[in-house]
Amino acid sequence: MTTVDAAAPLRIANCSGFFGDRLAAAREMVEDGPIDVLTGEYLAELTMFILARTRAAGRGDGTVPTFLRQLEEVLGTCVERGIKVVANAGGLDPATMAGHVRALAERLGLRLAVAHVEGDDLLARVGELRDAGEPLRHLDDGRPLSKLGVEPVTVNAYLGGWGIAEALRAGADVVITGRVTDAALVVGPSAWRFGWRRTDWDRLAGAVAAGHVIECGAQATGGNLAFFQEVPDLLHPGFPIAEVHADGSSVITKHAGTGGIVSVDSVTAQLVYEIADPAYLNPDVVAHFDALRLEQEGPDRVRIAGVRGSAPPPTLKVCVNYAGGHRNAVTVVIPGTDVEAKALLFERQLDAALGDRRPEVLETRLDQVVRGGPGGERCGLLEVQVKDPDRRRVGRAFSSAIVELALSSFPGFHLTAPPGDAHPFAIHWPALVAAERVPHVVVLEDGDRIEIAPSPARGEPVAEADARVDAASPGPPQAEAPPASATRTVPLGTLVGARSGDKGGNANVGVWARDDAGHAWLRSFLTVERLRELLPETAPLEVRRHELPGIRALNFVIVGLLGDGVAASTRPDPQAKGLGEQLRAQPVAVPEHLLTTPPTPARTTP
Template sequence: MREMLTGGELDVLTGDYLAELTMLILGRDRLKDPGAGYARTFLRQLEECLGLARERGVRIVANAGGLNPAGLADAVRALADRLGVPVRVAHVEGDDVADRHPGSLAAHAYLGGFGIAACLREGADVVVTGRVTDAALVTGPAAAHFGWRPGDHDRLAGAVVAGHVLECGAQATGGNYAFFDAASATRPGFPLAELHEDGSCVITKHPGTGGLVDVGTVTAQLLYETAGARYPGPDVTARLDTVRLTQDGPDRVRIDGVRGEAPPPDLKVGVNRLGGFRNEVVFVLTGLDVEAKAALVGRQMDDALAAS
């Protein structure tokens, strides 16, 4: 967070804290403490950086609220009071659908960005959410800034693509790129997107940070966790087969031409349950006769599991 705030100009700093496994972890935290259920690491980062963000006029949007966005918003307010940093804090809720899934540890619909946009339009400096899509952290601020409405499908689709490229951090700056010289990417910088009113953007990074932004690195992340030409979400269905990538200078890739369609009628829901035990064992087999060694381990495991 400090690197992003001090490395160059920003309007909005976004943070994606919620993997699907994280929701399970936060659910177990909440079983122990009903006031828990949010990402505590976010608060630790804010303790160091909230004043800096305020000084630089950077607004912060994060889904670190997890299962308890209202609780995190209160904790941020308490932290701001203790630090003497005057900020307006808002939260987005409405994703919790556990009442429709009896017996679940957590059940949450993936919301879009317009709740975030409403908070920013009302003057929030910090917005925390529960379960929203990763891209909603970008569509929300873009919709607030440019005045987009739900029917602006092409513009929203462009922001979804930008959000998808940014969502996994340094994966877009070489960390998810098989052809990038790893020696020059010991510590890749984090990507940022320069968004435009028409939905186009330029993906880049702060000057002097490691890694690389080129058409190859952006393509690798663009295709990550996708399953076809249509990329559906709660704000819009982005047509990935319309994306145009152009090198726009060193560490700058322009994304334009993205077309959008109406979002699906239903939202995706993630449901977490306690289902027993999970374990993983890794066998490292080295040296000569590795096939024979693997066969031996297979027989040993078969024997051990048959007896259990």
């Protein structure tokens, strides 16, 4: 196979941001322009539970089946052009997926080397780790895993990129992993191509930043962008490419002629997505996002530079999932007047009908909406969420109790859809384990095994780093408040962008300004206390505020907003995807001089 010039940037493309993303993306990335590495990210925390559940039901083998469908369309071209393929589609069994890829190559008449990375799966070693002093304590409340009283379904450590680098160095054309960090899919190929050392912290940190930007596919090219009306052709946005340079800097771009946009805004939005402290912890390096700078180098080209790195912590993050029971939900439509009284009647009737069959958790949420535009039908939507360890209590017993009320409740009673059956849900348990207790092994085409040692220099543990954040503090010293001027009340989003997401049971909201004047106002205005006023559901919770001055951004972590995590949360938006837009919609008093000329899309950050 051909190789690329080590002096040239390494063009790393993404073709998947999650299990279920656009199937055609792999073909588009390979056929629509030149790339050197094709990567795919498939494994959210919940995905591990889904793969385990389908395997237990005999409907899968613990791997990501859509990856093979994508690979079949491009594998021949990848071999012809020397494109390496790196994906975490191995899921719970990377060795099996590597076997599937070899079988696919044989069927297609292709000769190539396939390697896989293993060691992340700790499910069978939980007892051994506990006896060795690794209790897998919950990151937020410190409880040891043994206090659960249940057996976990998946336990996977987040490995770094050095196994991928070693597999490529040994000649692999396709590298399959299980649970690695999303950024490792870029760190590994970059370290391989440029011959980086394990202690090249700044270079590694630059690759982590690039990996964090492209890991979610089209979110880096205008998808889900706050300023979506400025994005051309969102009907079919292209997927992102990171052109990584030998010094760790990178340019985020996309293939020419594809939809979407790569701008300072689109890259900023992804940099603040699902992070906590600007010191972004990875197994290979701590990347200091508060030091990086962005520059609009040209149309659809944004340079990331200035990222600083330091030694990683001595621990690896561990994703534990266990079965939380079963859940169900029904939405009752309450039309006309007296919506609250009708809702109260229904709730009392349902409670009486369930009696001793009442599920362990029964929560209701009433939203009043207007359907059909201005002057349309006013109605209430009462969502009823139930959870219980016993499937029967949230299955037919629950749905029948609601259906039986159809002719004996309030006038106009109807549902948005027929009641569905109960389904299992997972609870996510984030924990830490000492890096030296987790094997990191590369298995090559010929069966040879290469063990990857943890990084030689390790920083402080994650728990200690988190403890340095004063949750009650509004953050670092504020910039001097802008001069007083007349104000106008407008939605916060008139001036700033935001993106939000989930980190286990916590949510994050990243907010950024588009110019220096807006940033100075934002830093002064949006304190923890102000955020709690604008988003009242955060008021009783711990909120941590962090600054990223290099990209004119603030990041807020709301601890516990999502309860036990995405699959267990009863919020209408269990992944907090809409929290940023909810914040931007709030009316606030903005200085008039900031609104006289709306900020243009930023070309460069300081």
